[in-house]
Amino acid sequence: EEFDTSKTYFSVLETRTKMLADYACNCLNRYGVCVIDNFLGNGKGLEIHEQVQDMHQKGLFTEGQLMNSERGNSNLKHVRGDVLTWVDGSEEGCEDIGFLVSSMDAVILKCAGKLTNVSVNGRTKAMVACYPGNGTQYLRHVDNPNDDGRCITCIYYLNKNWEAKKYGGLLRIYPEGQDRVASIEPVFDRLLFFWSDRRNPHEVMKAFKTRYAITVWYYDADQREKAIKGYKGGMKPEIVPLHSHDQRSVNCDT
Numbered sequence: 105e106e107f108d109t110s111k112t113y114f115s116v117l118e119t120r121t122k123m124l125a126d127y128a129c130n131c132l133n134r135y136g137v138c139v140i141d142n143f144l145g146n147g148k149g150l151e152i153h154e155q156v157q158d159m160h161q162k163g164l165f166t167e168g169q170l171m172n173s174e175r176g177n178s179n180l181k182h183v184r185g186d187v188l189t190w191v192d193g194s195e196e197g198c199e200d201i202g203f204l205v206s207s208m209d210a211v212i213l214k215c216a217g218k219l220t221n222v223s224v225n226g227r228t229k230a231m232v233a234c235y236p237g238n239g240t241q242y243l244r245h246v247d248n249p250n251d252d253g254r255c256i257t258c259i260y261y262l263n264k265n266w267e268a269k270k271y272g273g274l275l276r277i278y279p280e281g282q283d284r285v286a287s288i289e290p291v292f293d294r295l296l297f298f299w300s301d302r303r304n305p306h307e308v309m310k311a312f313k314t315r316y317a318i319t320v321w322y323y324d325a326d327q328r329e330k331a332i333k334g335y336k337g338g339m340k341p342e343i344v345p346l347h348s349h350d351q352r353s354v355n356c357d358t
């Protein structure tokens with residue numbers, strides 16, 4: 105009979121996603137940081153890169169805003185020089201970004217119950233960021249210093265043939281209480297997870313070539329609930345349910 109490739113494709117995808125989730129949980133619980141290379145493969149990676157490049161060329165990126173106090177003070181480019189835009193992946197021309205975020209969600213969904221002190225119940229939209237490559241950087245900071253609910257930072261890099269020696273742009277993470285530094289090259293089709301809180305201060309070194317990345321932050325249910333009650337601010341209070349590949353929005357605890 106006809107060899108059913110679609111079933112095989114999805115069962116292989118399911119198995120791989122589970123393997124990646126197990127690896128991510130072990131790394132996060134042990135080191136607080138996890139790197140996965142060749143996450144989506146060359147073809148899909150290139151499609152995502154092309155969509156991001158189109159958005160950039162259409163001028164859809166805006167200056168990276170700093171915290172409210174510094175808003176509008178444009179001479180703070182030395183603090184962070186990225187330009188960015190937020191997408192949910194359903195917009196025209198963002199379908200491949202949507203596929204990426206569903207793939208990130210698929211891994212996180214399979215981590216349910218295996219991450220120490222974390223129960224993910226949603227995420228932010230996807231932030232597409234670009235460092236224009238004129239020596240721009242992002243000074244050392246913590247993504248979530250005040251318990252705004254975000255527990256995991258998930259970054260996907262799009263930069264083919266990146267050479268840190270020539271182009272800089274390293275992400276350097278200084279894990280709290282350790283005398284080690286993680287230097288992560290923003291290489292094509294690389295996926296990175298790290299705890300968003302004070303455990304992982306990090307910076308982006310000066311970049312001398314256009315440097316693209318797509319970031320999603322995952323929320324911990326309890327911390328998010330407390331943050332909304334206490335309303336400590338931080339990221340805008342929009343929470344997106346996780347989507348697995350068949351586009352159902354799936355609650356983590358099912």
Ligand SMILES: O=C(O)CCC(=O)Nc1cc2ccccc2cn1
Pocket residue numbers: 233242246247259274275290306308317
């Ligand atoms: O591109 C990378 O390797 C990481 C860059 C990075 O840390 N970006 C970033 C971007 C942010 C945008 C808004 C609020 C907080 C933010 C924290 N971090």
Ligand SMILES: [Mn+2]
Pocket residue numbers: 245246247306
């Ligand atoms: Mn950051």
